[in-house]
Amino acid sequence: MGWIAILAALSGAVAVAAGAFGAHGAEGKAVEWLKTGSHYQLVHAVAALIALRLDARGPAVTFVVGGAIFAGTLYLMAIGGTRWLGAVTPIGGAALIVGWLWLAWSVRG
Helix, strand or coil, X not given: CHHHHHHHHXXXXXXXXXXXXXXXXXXXXXXXXXXXXXHHHHHHHHHHHHHHHCCCXXXXXXXXXXXXXXXXXXXXXXXXXXXXXXXXXXXXXXXHHHHHHHHHHHXXX
């Protein structure tokens, strides 16, 4: 559980930094990409920590990895990465959906 919690906490920190950069240092479409990425990454960092408390390690990992892929591709595009990264973003989104479904299955009682 320890390394997943550490990654989730670091993910939250990256999300806040990206959101702050989007609010104060970015322009144009980059602002929206940073805002969207930071929102999703922060929500799923918290979701990962909650999943760990519910003893649902698999969903927690899926939230951290999915959030990194989803937000990371948006962040890279925001700082000048190629637009084809936008085609990878939905893979992260799909992982986030899988994480939620897996969490629901894990805690079904």
